[in-house]
Amino acid sequence: MKLLDKTKIWIAGISFAVVAGCSSGGELPPASAGSQGPGYGAGVSDTPVLVGQPYTINGRTYTPSDPSHYDEVGLASFYGNELAGRPTANGELFRPSGISAAHRTLPLPSYVEVTALETGRTILVRINDRGPFAGDRIIDLSIGAARQLGIVEQGVSPVRVRRVQPIDSDRARLRSGQPAQPRLQTSPQLLTALRAQFERGGGVIPPATPSPDAPDTTGRAGVDWQVENEPQTADPALRSAPTATGSYYVQLGAFSNATNAQRMASRAQRLGSVRVISAGNIRRVRLGPYSSQAEASRAQSRARAAGFGDARIFRDSGR
Structure with a gap:
């Protein structure tokens, strides 16, 4: 603007x-x-x-x-x-x-x-x-x-x-x-x-964007990505984490369009380490990793304050 x-x-x-x-x-x-x-x-x-x-x-x-x-x-x-x-x-x-x-x-x-x-x-x-x-x-x-x-x-x-x-x-x-x-x-x-x-006019209508909290069905480089499905905390968008070891990520969005994923990743760079995870045709934009859910929760709060209202916490189980 x-x-x-x-x-x-x-x-x-x-x-x-x-x-x-x-x-x-x-x-x-x-x-x-x-x-x-x-x-x-x-x-x-x-x-x-x-x-x-x-x-x-x-x-x-x-x-x-x-x-x-x-x-x-x-x-x-x-x-x-x-x-x-x-x-x-x-x-x-x-x-x-x-x-x-x-x-x-x-x-x-x-x-x-x-x-x-x-x-x-x-x-x-x-x-x-x-x-x-x-x-x-x-x-x-x-x-x-x-x-x-x-x-x-x-x-x-x-x-x-x-x-x-x-x-x-x-x-x-x-x-x-x-x-x-x-x-x-x-x-x-x-x-x-x-x-x-x-x-x-030369435009392209992209395919429908997948839900940002849809879990990956396949991993990359042996990583098993999981959405936490434990009972919800006071924040309904935040899932409680298990006690198992592993790294936490904050997912900002999921895209079938690679250009859209890269654009979001560029926008999110000021929030910290950003990576685009590919699984099949889906590309997920994530911040992290974080060593604890508390650290990931703080990153999630920063992301939401910056305009990423659908930021969700994910966990790499480390298996």
Whole structure:
């Protein structure tokens, strides 16, 4: 997302995307005059609507506009909590858990329906920022929006973005940081047409992503990977570990697409030692090893705070 930190471009994931502030390659238009960076609530307004002047980032010029109809397919990215509390391009404070997004040219704010082309799930999103400026991505979602859309594990995901004029109650919910009322699932016929449109543009719809906590059925180099199935602790996502010796890992995601796995691994490098474990066609991105469950639990907490909300603990039994 393009935030008003004019010194950096933040890359939100390996895999995932630029989220970020201005680079030295150009400057965004300033936030609205006198803005104090309101958070969610009464300080957040849909007026005035800002369109803005053309701006240049990394040698590429973007011209904001106010089209009555906007409907495009392309790639969506997202970012985690690293920009929490920073001002967005229209002067609001960014909240990772909110259902918001960045777009290069649509007015600020504006509302769009975002549809995941892999699943047909559609959500309503409020655009209040500029970006992304990496590759050919067309929208950059907050992690709250990415979770609602179900694309956290994929990182970069094919989507449809369509501008809409939602009812006042849905606008108010998004301004307050809450999701809008559920949207209708995209019909199979329309989803087929949107996928074909995306593929004609050179995109590839990846196969469905396996569940991140699915156990490997085969090991690599003699390692027997196991998911702990003991009774759950107070944290329902954390399984209690047996007393047997062995190393512990924190799994961040599982992918059939190698590029997506590498993107997540790159994004996770700041959290410590990262490895991609291959078993058949499945690639699992894991942190570790850790010598105890307590150490792995601390790593899991750090991973979740960094935006890897589905981080799970696994154990190598050492057999």
